[in-house]
Amino acid sequence: MILIGENIQILSKVVSEALSGRNASPLQELAKEQVKAGVHWIDLNIGPARKNPAEVMSWLVNNIQEVVDLPLALDTTNTVAMEAGLAICRQKPLINSASGTQESKEKMLPLAQKYGSNVVISVLNDAGIPSDAASRAESIMETIDYANSMGIPNEDIWVDPIMMPIGVSQSDVLEVIEFVGMLPSIAPGVKSTIGLSNLSNGVPRDLRHIINQVALVILGKAGLYSAIVDSFDKELVALNAGKEKEIIDIILKVMDGEDLDMAAMSQVARNYYKTARVIMGRELYSPSWLEI
Secondary structure: EEEEEEEEEEEOHHHHHHHHHHHHHHHHHHHHHHHHOOOOEEEEEOOOEEEEOHHHHHHHHHHHHHHHOEEEEEEEOHHHHHHHHHHOOOOEEEHHHHHHHHHHHHOOHHHHHHHOOOOEEEOEEEEEEEOOOOHHHHHHHHHHHHHHHHOOHHHHHEEEEOOOOOOOOHHHHHHHHHHHHHHHHHHHOOOOOEEEOOOOOOOOOHHHHHHHHHHHHHHHHHOEEEEEEEOOHHHHHHOOOOHHHHHHHHHHHOOOOOOOHHHHOOHHHHHHHHHHHOOOOOOOOOHHHHHH
């Protein structure tokens, strides 16, 4: 699976201070460390960028491209900032992101067409986030058709089904898994992607990683093409590389509906087993699911 590193993002104090002070060094170090960690793309999230949007994005893209050779995902809702970044990317970039809302179709998708970039299109539409796999599929097909009519090919489109936090809607995980599995048949050539950390939003801080790690394995088995992740979650990167085969095997057995004997497992394996059962909806989520 393609991993997109999320660690250069405006909500980070280090990043926000570096951006406001135009101090490139911390940002360049973050980019280089993400490359070392093993991700395949670098996401540059500057948020709405209300002040000097073009200058901020141009400065950031130029400084990151000085030190790393990975392709960039440009993450902002500001179309002025987005275009400034697209215009100077040395490799084919990824717009992160557009959606099925009328405003996004009219303002963000034309940039993807103009610069021939990849573009993430979420299932969000003017009515909100669709609630199940079928309605997600219906929503995204309308937007894909719209993008195609503009000259954006399926091969440049990455679809985000928008996964809700597990503490908000545990069952939504299964809808996303189903959607990811059906996407290749309803939209050949289109890629799937997801903001993985959103699933664990609201989970106790020390337990967020295991939720993300297990979900990555499950979604990967379902056919997920890419995920925006914490580059510095070493276990997640290792699982994505096919390491920790015992843990992967446990997770996939839960996905297949098997019940396993926890008495024969190590504590670490039990934690992954319990987490997989929660993600697959076989146990109710609670903040203390590992203690039950």
